[in-house]
Amino acid sequence: MGNDPMIEVADLTKKYPGRTAIAGLTFQVGRGEIVGFLGPNGAGKSTTMRILSCYLPATSGTARVAGYDVFTQSMEVRRRIGYMPENNPLHPEMRVREYLKFRARLKGLGIVRSRERVDTVLEQCSLTGVSKRIVGQLSKGFRQRVGLADALVHEPDLIILDEPTIGLDPEQLRSVRQLIKNLGGKHTVLISTHILPEVEMTCSRVLIMRQGRILAADTPDNLGRALSGAHQVVAEIAATEAELREAFEDIPELNDCDLAPAEGDYMRCSVTAADGADVRVQIYDMARARNWRLRELTRSRLTLEDIYVRVTRPDGGEDRN
Amino acid sequence: MRPYLVLLRRELGSYFVSFIGYLVIALAIGEMGLCFFSLVQSLRNGSTPMPLVELFFATQFFWLIFLTTAPVITMRLFALEKDSGTFETLMTAPVTELQVVMAKFSAALLFYMIMWAPFVGCAFLVRHFVNDPSVVDLTTMGGTFIGLFLLGCLFISFGCLASSVTKNQIVAAMISFAFGVSLFVVSLLADQFASAGGLVTMAFQRIAVTDHLQEFARGIVDSRQVVFYLSTTGLLLFLTHRVLESRRWK
Numbered sequence: 024m025g026n027d028p029m030i031e032v033a034d035l036t037k038k039y040p041g042r043t044a045i046a047g048l049t050f051q052v053g054r055g056e057i058v059g060f061l062g063p064n065g066a067g068k069s070t071t072m073r074i075l076s077c078y079l080p081a082t083s084g085t086a087r088v089a090g091y092d093v094f095t096q097s098m099e100v101r102r103r104i105g106y107m108p109e110n111n112p113l114h115p116e117m118r119v120r121e122y123l124k125f126r127a128r129l130k131g132l133g134i135v136r137s138r139e140r141v142d143t144v145l146e147q148c149s150l151t152g153v154s155k156r157i158v159g160q161l162s163k164g165f166r167q168r169v170g171l172a173d174a175l176v177h178e179p180d181l182i183i184l185d186e187p188t189i190g191l192d193p194e195q196l197r198s199v200r201q202l203i204k205n206l207g208g209k210h211t212v213l214i215s216t217h218i219l220p221e222v223e224m225t226c227s228r229v230l231i232m233r234q235g236r237i238l239a240a241d242t243p244d245n246l247g248r249a250l251s252g253a254h255q256v257v258a259e260i261a262a263t264e265a266e267l268r269e270a271f272e273d274i275p276e277l278n279d280c281d282l283a284p285a286e287g288d289y290m291r292c293s294v295t296a297a298d299g300a301d302v303r304v305q306i307y308d309m310a311r312a313r314n315w316r317l318r319e320l321t322r323s324r325l326t327l328e329d330i331y332v333r334v335t336r337p338d339g340g341e342d343r344n
Numbered sequence: 345m346r347p348y349l350v351l352l353r354r355e356l357g358s359y360f361v362s363f364i365g366y367l368v369i370a371l372a373i374g375e376m377g378l379c380f381f382s383l384v385q386s387l388r389n390g391s392t393p394m395p396l397v398e399l400f401f402a403t404q405f406f407w408l409i410f411l412t413t414a415p416v417i418t419m420r421l422f423a424l425e426k427d428s429g430t431f432e433t434l435m436t437a438p439v440t441e442l443q444v445v446m447a448k449f450s451a452a453l454l455f456y457m458i459m460w461a462p463f464v465g466c467a468f469l470v471r472h473f474v475n476d477p478s479v480v481d482l483t484t485m486g487g488t489f490i491g492l493f494l495l496g497c498l499f500i501s502f503g504c505l506a507s508s509v510t511k512n513q514i515v516a517a518m519i520s521f522a523f524g525v526s527l528f529v530v531s532l533l534a535d536q537f538a539s540a541g542g543l544v545t546m547a548f549q550r551i552a553v554t555d556h557l558q559e560f561a562r563g564i565v566d567s568r569q570v571v572f573y574l575s576t577t578g579l580l581l582f583l584t585h586r587v588l589e590s591r592r593w594k
Contacts (some may be wrong), residue, residue, distance in 0.1 A: 073432075076436040077435075077436060078432055078435055078436050078591075079591070079592075080592050080593070094592075098438050098440075101436055101437060101438040104436070106432075106433070106436045107433075108429060108432045108433060108436075110429055112428050112429030112430040112431075112432065112433055113430065114354075114358070114430055115428075116358060116361050116362055117354075117358075117361075125350065125354050126433075126437070128346070128350040129347055129350050129351065129434075129437045129438075129439060130437050130438060131346070131347075131438055173433070
């Protein structure tokens with residue numbers, strides 16, 4: 024069992040009347056991975072999660088969780104997943120502890136075990152202080168954490184969180200992010216979110232979706248490398264354009280340079296090197312050899328936001344998978 | 345079995361922590377009070393050969409209790425969960441559709457029976473003040489409660505079905521209210537056309553709920569009626585189950 028993937032999705036398609044929500048989705052998620060689902064609204068993220076959590080059937084294709092088919096062995100799958108749907112629905116009339124206990128018992132935990140687990144998740148999600156409050160009267164951040172605690176309460180192998188951090192303030196965001204990060208290794212986590220830095224910080228792998236297809240699937244770093252093709256280095260040097268162009272000829276790795284006048288006597292040079300080579304040292308040496316003043320030298324990395332925008336842009340991206 | 349009990353407990357509990365549960369009980373007690381009042385009035389006018397509980401059903405207010413409470417008790421069962429989205433967390437937990445339907449139905453039915461408890465009080469009050477102990481005897485009381493239970497099964501199971509087909513509680517309540525009124529009207533029609541005979545009249549008489557209840561109130565438990573109520577309830581619950589399951593049809 025050890026190295027079997029946690030999620031195996033093959034050629035999964037879901038059609039609603041008049042609309043294809045996901046089209047031929049294929050991906051795998053290994054045990055212990057934290058995978059982020061990214062994509063614009065309507066990309067099919069929630070539909071995929073609903074199929075994986077056995078709420079909706081797929082039109083065609085197969086999806087397996089921990090080796091069990093989500094359609095034919097749905098009970099086995101449901102015992103192994105903790106799912107928090109979008110908008111985090113809860114029973115507003117119940118108290119926090121009461122609700123979690125109800126959910127734990129519903130998921131098959133015994134009385135003693137459910138009490139232990141409820142205590143654990145209350146602490147894990149920093150809810151101990153509000154355990155006697157009524158869910159409907161809690162602030163959004165607390166309710167969000169109650170939903171998260173519900174997903175964790177039966178120690179599932181796979182945790183599926185559909186936009187878990189909506190409506191949290193920065194402090195709560197940080198604690199929830201840390202919580203999710205700590206879940207990795209022991210649990211497999213699948214999160215969908217719009218907040219890109221979050222994915223960058225918590226996820227070991229990103230799946231970018233658009234119009235029901237996966238456009239890119241890799242670690243955030245690899246995606247950045249693959250998409251930029253090369254690193255871009257920005258330097259501000261006090262020299263004339265002609266002098267600079269001549270000097271850059273001497274650096275063989277350089278592919279392209281773009282010069283623009285900057286504040287003062289400086290020229291702002293944006294240069295790209297082939298094969299991801301780092302040309303910062305060459306540029307520094309060049310400036311020193313010619314006695315030019317150098318006031319900035321940085322290598323720009325593509326952020327996940329750049330990748331996301333590039334990949335999900337309707338014209339580009341299709342060739343990136 | 346365990347998910348059923350856990351769900352049953354939550355469903356029943358939710359009636360008692362929400363405004364709606366107490367509202368229904370208050371409504372029912374109010375209507376029972378009206379019935380009781382008109383019953384006492386008619387007793388003042390002289391003796392009657394009818395057993396006391398049957399007299400209770402003979403008052404026109406009595407059917408209001410059925411028609412108004414059953415839709416309110418059942419409207420939220422599925423509609424609210426679908427509307428708020430908790431249906432998704434419920435159905436992604438390891439529970440079967442059958443367990444969910446049965447738990448919700450039993451919780452509503454239990455609540456409905458609890459709602460009728462004050463009725464026992466009314467009967468014993470009369471017994472206390474009337475010197476003749478035979479006015480309220482256990483056979484007729486027992487028959488009445490069996491009747492109320494069976495009618496409750498029918499109304500509540502229809503309410504479950506109505507609530508499962510919509511997200512809107514008001515629509516669910518309207519559907520089951522219309523069903524209740526139709527049954528009631530059919531009973532009245534059956535009485536009106538009783539002498540006319542014919543197949544339709546006979547069919548109407550078979551499903552005439554008011555007549556059935558009157559018989560139960562006399563202490564007569566007819567197996568035909570028991571079968572009618574239980575099988576119809578079974579059918580309605582089966583349909584509810586199918587509605588829930590249809591989500592997973594490809």
